Amino acid sequence: MANSLDLPGRPEETRVVVAMSGGVDSSVVAALLAREGYDVVGVTLQLYDHGEATHRKGACCAGQDILDARRVAETIGIPHYVLDYEDRFQREVIDRFAESYLAGETPVPCASCNQSVKFSDLLGTARSLGAAALATGHYVTSAPLPSGRRGLFRPVDLDRDQSYFLYATTQDQLDFLRFPLGGVGKAETREIARRLGLAVADKHDSQDICFVPSGRYADVIERLKPDAVEPGEIVHLDGRVLGGHDGIIHFTVGQRRGIGVSIGEPLYVVDLDAARRRVIVGPRDALMTRRLHLRDVNWLGDSPLAALGPEGIEVWARVRSTRAPQPARLFVDGGWVQVELVEGEHGVAPGQAAVFYEGPGASTRVLGGGTIARVERPAMPTAGESTGAAAAAAE
Structure with a gap:
């Protein structure tokens, strides 16, 4: 790893909790810290129905991922715990995601998950276990500032930059967190995993939104809030009603294809008026x-x-x-x-x-x-x- 954990004391006297998602990145972090002599404890959060996700590629924090994290922990010889956070994840991330879409917004649930679950509850768990830090496999880094606090920085590999999803990390959280992979690239991470004999070395990366197995957000929202999805009108910026729709959750601002109406020129979704159940369309310049x-x-x-x-x-x-x-x-x-x-x-x-x-x-x-x-x-x-x-x- 390119950067130190910047922790006082000898590694063998320093406990570090590693958030293990079951993927290659967090597995490499746990393995490298263990090799450096840290007292490493692996923790995996079960965030949603692991049964539904067991055989799905790109899942995260469920099913096969939990098994993979446990297997890596056994390989490197560290204790591993699974914490059931399904109710918390449902309330703080999935339900808020659905409510935001119904309000005509385009939410970023990964940022909400980091803020309300991973870097809040899990961080508290790490402290209760006597850890000096919580380490993750995110591709960002942190370093001490002249003020004595820690700053958050983009990684050296911008193709893997995850800072967009970590902007809500508070200063207190940042002071306790460590991101050992910020100084390496993904290819190097996989090579380290192979060299250490980790079974997840070639595992697929998790998808952006782990709880949307089909990639169709509207399906999830209709299942969660079936009575909240109502039809409405598709209206041009100039006030013309061009047609109807089955719910604004089927549209996003900037969308061009699949709008369902045509006037002989390209149309884009410019705005979503949740209060009136209107999809507002117009030319690209209006975006x-x-x-x-x-x-x-x-x-x-x-x-x-x-x-x-x-x-x-x-x-x-x-x-x-x-x-x-x-x-x-x-x-x-x-x-x-x-x-x-x-x-x-x-x-x-x-x-x-x-x-x-x-x-x-x-x-x-x-x-x-x-x-x-x-x-x-x-x-x-x-x-x-x-x-x-x-x-x-x-x-």
Whole structure:
């Protein structure tokens, strides 16, 4: 591993809990720390019905993954515990995911899981076991700052960067967490696993949303909230009613294919008006966004967030995990934490995360992030034809 755990004391006198998902990354972390002499304890969270996921590729924290984590623990000779967090995961992640979609948003459940389950409850468990740190297989890193606290940084391998999903990690959590894989790439991790004889060396990576086995979010939401999915209208930005739909959960902002209506020109989903059950469509230009209003902001910068004021600071921002950071300005005005994207972005939706960085490259510091509550689009209707999730969030 490229970076130290930065823990006082000798490894053999230092307990470290490793969050073992059953995948290759966390397995390598546990194996390497054990080889370094740390008193390693592996913990796996059972987050949803393990029976349904036993034979599914890309699952996480269920079924075969629990068995794989246990087998790795036996191979490297460390104790391993499985904790049943199904009820907590259902309440804090799955139910909130469904409610957010029904409100016309596009949520990021992996960030919610890290915030409310993995780095909250599991961290507490690690402390109760007498651990000096909780280590995970995420591809990010942390390092001491001049203040004595720890900072969160992007990894050296930007193709594996998971910082977008970890923006909500609080400072207290960050001080206790360690991310040993931030200095290596995925190929090197798999090679280490092979060298150590771990059976999961060539195992598939887990998919982004572990509890959506089909990849169709609407199926999960209809099962969880069958009475909440109602039909409505598909309406053009100019006010024309173009057709009907079976529920706004079948649409996402920025969607082009499968809208179900045609007027001889390309149409995109521009907004979802949950209150009126309307899907608002229009040309691609209407999707351009430059200013975002945020809620539930987690700030990891050195100065207080409120001190930014309306002038703000220059940052680099990401509004999707698959996009590179772009130049932006972060400021506080009118009671809102806001981000102004210098180059703009198409298809940004409420519910997504906006994450801030000091720079665009590898190993740059993560300054925090928040949930997008309101999106300003210059082409949005002004006569009350569509309030949408964005306007509703501002009320």
